[in-house]
Amino acid sequence: QPVAGDVLEHLEQLALVDFRDAEGVERLRRAIQFADQLHEVNTDGVEPMDSVLEDRCLYLREDDVTEGNCVNELLKNAREKVEEYFVAPPGNIPLPKLEERETFRQGS
């Protein structure tokens, strides 16, 4: 089953991935098909597992100040900074719609 255009657009916005062209979308379709094999397993009466660590003990830390004070280190990763602030665009920049994207048009 092909993946609907609006679903593709929704996925790209949510995960900020770029399926790029028809080949990329086909790869997605085949990945979903592969994962669908999970439905063949009968899981009646079995509690879902969150992670292989879910039976471990959750460690509780004492409320002491042990970290921080490393602004210079952190700002080394910043492409742009103003005084000691990180700089970001004014708001989330919306992705252009699927049809408008150059890469999509090239592939189809």
Place this chain on the structure above:
Amino acid sequence: AAARGCGGAWRRAWQRGAGGPGPSPRGQRAAASSAGGGAVPVGRSGLAPWVPVVGLEIHAQISSNSKLFSGSQVQFAAPPNSLVSFFDASLPGTLPVLNRRCVEAAVMTGLALNCSINKKSLFDRKHYFYADLPAGYQITQQRVPIAVNGSLSYSLCIDNKMSQMVTKTVRIKQIQLEQDSGKSLHDDTRSQTLVDLNRAGVGLMEVVMEPDMCCGEEAAAAVRELQLILQTLGSSRAVMAEGQLRVDANVSVHHPGEPYGVRTEVKNINSIRFLAKAVDYEIQRQIEELENGGTILNETRAFDSKLGCTVPMRDKEGKQDYRFMPEPNLPPLILYDAKSLPANMNDQQVVNIDWIHERLPDLPSVKRAKLVEQYGILPEHSFALLNEDGLTEFFENVVKQTQMKPKKVIGWILNVLLSYLKQHSLTVKESPVSSFMMADLLNLLEKKEISSTAAKQVLAELWKGEGKTPLEIVKEKKLELIQDQKELEQICQAVIDGQENEVITMVLG
């Protein structure tokens, strides 16, 4: 914590006519009484009444030294990005480590709000993109939060006189632990956003209140009581001005007997006073919109305190899909009680619900009841005492040091001292008149050495904080009551002699 209830608010709107609390009202507006006795807001006369529905989502910053999942410090107003660890900045290879103090704060709060504490609760990731959320997700408790199904009781005055109080209850749906985000400073001139991550990762308790409230004043009273409870517990300092208590309101209206209407979410409410205004405005706006044939959008609106209205917020890119998933780096949070306490576990790794319950302090409602019982004051007095930081202590100190009955002392504290403090915008701690001086003054009054009027004059002098005692001021200004019978008779006679005509008129009737 004491406010006028729904009846009063909507009746005021009706009396003022065109000047109501909402947007340009058209036509007559009448308040109809509902079966429960309270007034129900009505739009244009002749049309069916409206039932407003208000729910609240409250985020309270946990009072702790370090953050929820990292060891960086929690502090208001520090140099930007100085209280940020590698985990808070979401650098690869870092992992969350849960702060025990935050768990205890949430358990305390859950117990104080009559919740069931979930002995096993889970952490999840809530995904969305924003510059102040470096990980691209927030760690929260969406599936199984730490506490559920509680209640909060609060009081309202049902008329303008503050003499009749009614107790209301709002159900608490749940309390969950979650991370706070960083702060974005918008620089529109340079078209950029400056990001400070000091707040990123600070522990929050989200308290979800069911839509059991019906107007701004109920919402405000409920939040005020929650604030007092949190401050009494010490689980949050809950200072709204410092962002330690943030409230979002969910508002809708519907006709009695019909399903709930579409709700809007109102954000950017910075004080309890504005909360009441924002909710009332939004109720009125929705009523008007629907009566004019419009529809309500399920949107997020911001409260503009200057204009006193709500406006649509910047479009949040349509309906958000948070793609909740279990937080893979944190196993379930297990809490214990006296019965389930494991024998061979390190104390430091155990949070015992019963141990915390035994050590809960007296909640505001209990403190008020004790004050009423111990001192014979009225319930509304006890509300006023608890409403002002340090005032109860001041009152009790005065009572200890004076012969005047507490029932009389309370008048001096609430009507005289408190109004002085308010006039000069001072807290009780900053009062130039100490409880000792106050008691001294009231003793003079009680022994009938001065009159009530004179006492007020002395207080005005004391307020200047020049270090004089009440007795010194009385002597200086010659405010002593004359006790000598002969002297009094002489004065009275002199007055009568000087006003012959008036005396004759009076005697003749």
